[in-house]
Amino acid sequence: MARQKDERVDVSEAEPTLVNVTVLVGIPRQRLLDVLGPPSFSCKPAISSRSTKPAPPPAPCRGDDDLAYSFYALPKNWRGGGPELLFEFDGGQSVVRARWFRTQ
Numbered sequence: 001m002a003r004q005k006d007e008r009v010d011v012s013e014a015e016p017t018l019v020n021v022t023v024l025v026g027i028p029r030q031r032l033l034d035v036l037g038p039p040s041f042s043c044k045p046a047i048s049s050r051s052t053k054p055a056p057p058p059a060p061c062r063g064d065d066d067l068a069y070s071f072y073a074l075p076k077n078w079r080g081g082g083p084e085l086l087f088e089f090d091g092g093q094s095v096v097r098a099r100w101f102r103t104q
Contacts, residue, residue, distance in 0.1 A: 021100065022098060024087070029089060032087060033067075036067075036069055043067070061086065069085045071083045081103025084102065
């Protein structure tokens with residue numbers, strides 16, 4: 001869930017090495033959506049008009065039903081990244097894996 005650009009952020013609050021997210025395994029998808037809102041980006045593969053087979057989901061997504069949330073804010077017109085939280089569902093309706101990753 002990307003924060004608003006004007007919001008002050010204590011980066012230590014979102015440091016992935018300090019937060020154990022394995023306790024979220026088993027949480028229903030709808031509960032995550034109710035609490036966190038829509039994901040920051042879609043894990044569904046983009047459909048290309050040049051190809052008949054779908055593209056693989058964007059990294060680090062493993063399936064098109066995964067949910068990914070951003071926990072950082074960048075100034076306008078900046079490039080970069082930060083901590084992201086990925087929930088994997090493996091085709092089901094409950095989290096089977098929750099893990100942090102970093103974008104750059």
